[in-house]
Amino acid sequence: xxxxxxxxxxxxxxxxxxxxxxxxxxxxxxxxxxxxxxxxxxxxxxxxxxxxxxxxxxxxxxxxxxxxxxxxxxxxxxxxxxxxxxxxxxxxxxxxxxxxxxxxxxxxxxxxxxxxxxxxxxxxxxxxxxxxxxxxxxxxxxxxxxxxxxxxxxxxxxxxxxxxxxxxxxxxxxxxxxxxxxxxxxxxxxxxxxxxxxxxxxxxxxxxxxxxxxxxxxxxxxxxxxxxxxxxxxxxxxxxxxxxxxxxxxxxxxxxxxxxxxxxxxxxxxxxxxxxxxxxxxxxxxxxxxxxxxxxxxxxxxxxxxxxxxxxxxxxxxxxxxxxxxxxx
Numbered sequence: 001x002x003x004x005x006x007x008x009x010x011x012x013x014x015x016x017x018x019x020x021x022x023x024x025x026x027x028x029x030x031x032x033x034x035x036x037x038x039x040x041x042x043x044x045x046x047x048x049x050x051x052x053x054x055x056x057x058x059x060x061x062x063x064x065x066x067x068x069x070x071x072x073x074x075x076x077x078x079x080x081x082x083x084x085x086x087x088x089x090x091x092x093x094x095x096x097x098x099x100x101x102x103x104x105x106x107x108x109x110x111x112x113x114x115x116x117x118x119x120x121x122x123x124x125x126x127x128x129x130x131x132x133x134x135x136x137x138x139x140x141x142x143x144x145x146x147x148x149x150x151x152x153x154x155x156x157x158x159x160x161x162x163x164x165x166x167x168x169x170x171x172x173x174x175x176x177x178x179x180x181x182x183x184x185x186x187x188x189x190x191x192x193x194x195x196x197x198x199x200x201x202x203x204x205x206x207x208x209x210x211x212x213x214x215x216x217x218x219x220x221x222x223x224x225x226x227x228x229x230x231x232x233x234x235x236x237x238x239x240x241x242x243x244x245x246x247x248x249x250x251x252x253x254x255x256x257x258x259x260x261x262x263x264x265x266x267x268x269x270x271x272x273x274x275x276x277x278x279x280x281x282x283x284x285x286x287x288x289x290x291x292x293x294x295x296x297x298x299x300x301x302x303x304x305x306x307x308x309x310x311x312x313x314x315x316x317x318x319x320x321x322x323x324x325x326x327x328x329x
Contacts, residue, residue: 004029006069006099007309013054016249016317021054022310031080032103037092038080039104044097044306044327045073045121046313051248060272070098073125075110075117085109093120100306100329114288122155122324123291123298124284130242130273131159131218132283135167138240138269139216143168146210148229149191150174151220153181155298155324156242158189160218162296165190169216173209175202175225177319184322189297203228213237222246227255233266241270248317299323 003026010023032038050072053064064070074097078090083106086092090109096102110120122128134156135141147164151157152174161172174185175195182194193209195202206214206228215237217229222244229239246252261268290296301321303312309327316325 001029001101003027004099004101005306007306008069009054009064009066012056012066013249017051017054017314019310019314024307029101030103032082034082035105037078037083037086037104037107039076039092039094039096039102039107040079041074041076041097041100041102041329043075043118043121044309044329045125046309046316046325046327047072047127048243048245048248048316050313051317060274071095072097073121074098074102075120076102078107091117093125098306098309114285115291118300118326118328119288119291119298120284121326122300123159123296124287126273126277126280127155127324128159128287128296128298129276129280129283131156131163132287133271133273133276134160134218134240134242135163138271139218139238141167141169141216143170145169145215146171146173146213147216147218148173148175148206148210148214148232149218149220150225150229151243151245152176152185152189152191152194153322154220157218157220158185158299158323159296160242161185161189161191164216164218166290166295171210173206173214175206175221181322184299188299197225203231206232216240218242220245223252223255227257230255230257230260230264230266233260233264235264235266237264237266239266239268241268245317301325303327305329 008023013021091112092107094107141164147169149157149161153176171192173193174191175197182196185191185194195205213234214232217239219241220243223246
């Protein structure tokens with residue numbers, strides 16, 4: 001190959017992104033220099049945090065640059081190597097997604113004998129690891145807890161519900177948009193109760209699902225979900241704030257019941273998985289065993305082709321995915 005296709009940020013969105021914010025371009029593909037490898041990407045991930053990177057301004061990760069190729073996690077095959085640690089044929093995980101080929105100084109070789117390559121972007125990747133941290137270290141789910149998870153049909157939320165049960169929760173409630181996703185929570189992911197937040201008052205549905213209240217809330221959505229959870233939480237309940245996707249395109253009114261955090265002595269803690277990546281390698285073998293024995297089940301929504309990557313990302317923000325949204329190149 002002498003050329004490479006890549007997706008660039010054409011303009012910064014105002015509110016909800018559109019296809020016009022992306023540009024598919026063809027560029028010359030350089031030869032790998034000494035110590036580098038050429039990787040043919042086979043799978044790439046699109047994730048909610050990427051919406052924040054489309055905006056200018058300070059955050060925990062630098063914004064995408066206008067006119068430059070986007071980036072994100074991807075899995076691929078080494079097709080040319082000048083690095084003895086990364087031989088031709090190796091499957092590698094790296095952060096140079098949104099392009100068909102990547103010239104890299106370094107990458108992580110993954111073991112495809114224990115899982116599929118795309119699992120390293122899902123059940124063995126940062127999504128599953130985020131859920132694990134939320135359940136075990138931030139919210140600290142204990143035996144007997146009643147747990148509520150928002151965004152429960154997504155990659156992080158579905159894993160969080162399953163891990164909450166694994167670590168002792170006696171009743172796990174999940175919310176999702178639409179009856180088909182709600183059924184999936186109970187039929188595939190093992191939730192005890194599913195709430196379709198589009199079907200009526202979220203506060204009333206959560207009260208009916210947990211008449212004795214909840215002890216833990218795993219938040220992926222924010223907004224009205226956070227408000228309903230604060231109402232339902234028992235005294236000294238815990239909230240692990242993973243993300244607030246309802247606010248990513250535009251601000252939404254905050255919960256009107258924040259003072260209940262004081263009255264109930266609730267603990268609300270946000271966290272970033274990027275602060276814990278030094279421990280991801282140790283998590284992968286355990287997660288692989290959970291995938292193999294069915295303790296942890298995952299699903300994927302797969303979009304075909306690099307040119308459809310913006311479509312996949314926009315669909316993710318609109319909730320069209322079930323489980324992990326992936327692009328197969």
